Amino acid sequence: xxxxxxxxxxxxxxxxxxxxxxxxxxxxxxxxxxxxxxxxxxxxxxxxxxxxxxxxxxxxxxxxxxxxxxxxxxxxxxxxxxxxxxxxxxxxxxxxxxxxxxxxxxxxxxxxxxxxxxxxxxxxxxxxxxxxxxxxxxxxxxxxxxxxxxxxxxxxxxxxxxxxxxxxxxxxxxxxxxxxxxxxxxxxxxxxxxxxxxxxxxxxxxxxxxxxxxxxxxxxxxxxxxxxxxxxxxxxxxxxxxxxxxxxxxxxxxxxxxxxxxxxxxxxxxxxxxxxxxxxxxxxxxxxxxxxxxxxxxxxxxxxxxxxxxxxxxxxxxxxxxxxxxxxxxxxxxxxxxxxxxxxxxxxxxxx
Numbered sequence: 083x084x085x086x087x088x089x090x091x092x093x094x095x096x097x098x099x100x101x102x103x104x105x106x107x108x109x110x111x112x113x114x115x116x117x118x119x120x121x122x123x124x125x126x127x128x129x130x131x132x133x134x135x136x137x138x139x140x141x142x143x144x145x146x147x148x149x150x151x152x153x154x155x156x157x158x159x160x161x162x163x164x165x166x167x168x169x170x171x172x173x174x175x176x177x178x179x180x181x182x183x184x185x186x187x188x189x190x191x192x193x194x195x196x197x198x199x200x201x202x203x204x205x206x207x208x209x210x211x212x213x214x215x216x217x218x219x220x221x222x223x224x225x226x227x228x229x230x231x232x233x234x235x236x237x238x239x240x241x242x243x244x245x246x247x248x249x250x251x252x253x254x255x256x257x258x259x260x261x262x263x264x265x266x267x268x269x270x271x272x273x274x275x276x277x278x279x280x281x282x283x284x285x286x287x288x289x290x291x292x293x294x295x296x297x298x299x300x301x302x303x304x305x306x307x308x309x310x311x312x313x314x315x316x317x318x319x320x321x322x323x324x325x326x327x328x329x330x331x332x333x334x335x336x337x338x339x340x341x342x343x344x345x346x347x348x349x350x351x352x353x354x355x356x357x358x359x360x361x362x363x364x365x366x367x368x369x370x371x372x373x374x375x376x377x378x379x380x381x382x383x384x385x386x387x388x389x390x391x392x393x394x395x396x397x398x399x400x401x402x403x404x405x406x407x408x409x410x411x412x413x414x415x416x417x418x419x420x421x422x423x424x425x426x427x428x429x430x431x432x433x434x
Contacts, residue, residue, distance in 0.1 A: 133160020138292065140164065141203040142189070146241060147274060148308060149207045149225040150185040151281035156205065156288070157188035164203075167191040204301075205288050210240030221291045221301040223284050228309045235309060244274040244308075251276065251312040260365050264355050276312030283311055329423040339367075340427060371397065371430075391417075391431035398430075 135156060140163040142153035157163040165186060200206050200214070205221045208214055216222045227238040227247065235250060247253075253276065258269040284306030291302050323331060338347055354361040366373040371394045374382045385397050395414060398404040407430065408414075415422045417432040426432060 135159040135161035135289070135292075138162065138204045139202055140205045140207065141197050141200045142207045143197070143212065144207045144209045144225055146209050146225050147180060147185075147277045148280040148284065148306060148311070149209055149223070150180060151278065152223060152225070152285045152288070152306070153189065153207055154185055154187060155281065155285040159289075161205075163189040164192055164197050165189050166194050166197050204292065207284075216301065216303060219295065219299065219301050221288050221295070222303045223288050224303065224305045225280065225284065226305050226307050229305060229307050232309075238309075244277055247276045247308050247312055251309060253312050253316065260354070260361065260368070263351060264361065275315045276308050278311070279315040280306045280308040280311030283314060327420065329417070329420040329426075394430055 138156070138161040140153060140156050140161050142149065142163055142165045144150055144153070153163045153165070167182070167186070200220075201217070203220060205223060206214060206216070207223045207225070209225050211224075214222055226240050227242050228235045230236070238246070238250075258266050260266070261268065284304065287304045287306065291304060295301055338344065350360075350364050354364045362374065362376075366375070372384075372386055374384045377383050391414070395404065398407050412428050412430050413425050414430045415425055417426070417429055422429065
């Protein structure tokens, strides 16, 4: 078909997505619940100033922590996330009891079966090897225990327990970074970090695939491994590298800063063991963008800006400390430029 100007009127991928399937839409026509009617309306149009994922539609078919958290992360960025709920998620459907109020925050609940037709979805989240006929433009996020074909652990079911994943990984979660230096006891975390990192990795990969779809017009299937999530959670502690140029080598955790003698450091450690305030002072010297600070109202804040150079700079600018930081001799240069390797120990653009 063509219009009066001779341009093709064949339906585009975008217009094809606007409907949720003729038969299914018709079923909603009368007496449809508000959430179901919203789903049948097709994609929302994003406007300037809206959230990053404002016109993205997600159908979440996961009962696992990783899949539900991935959906929550996408919803927090403005995606339209649909889940099917007849009521609270039965404990039998999940290895760990999850709080629906939290994990369904910002999502749109539909009655069971209402999201069976996923034709209008940009992203679909499923558990394990669940069957799904992915359209070429769609992104399918699978939550697995391990990657398919894993020769050592491929037998693990996708919903195996978090404790088993941690045991396989050898996961050691001492949350006290300075503890070994200060002879503090180990602080263990009950958080299911392998599954949490799996969710983060999956959400990031899905959004990356969305960006790549702008270039190719195609989606892809993504497999998020819980076991790999556990390894990524302790990445800097478990990562090894070989053959990289010096300026691309991972940052060395620990060691004495230039100009500091072992005797001076031992004095700082002794002070930190005796005085919590001196401990905070010492930790800020090791990781100034990832250490806690006391606010004027007495509460503690944890910036966590260190892993991203631009966030680090924006943090200092927002706090009015950017110029002051530069006067200390610190620099802000591209760590991937080999000519800047001499600045590695004082480069605010170099991660932690």
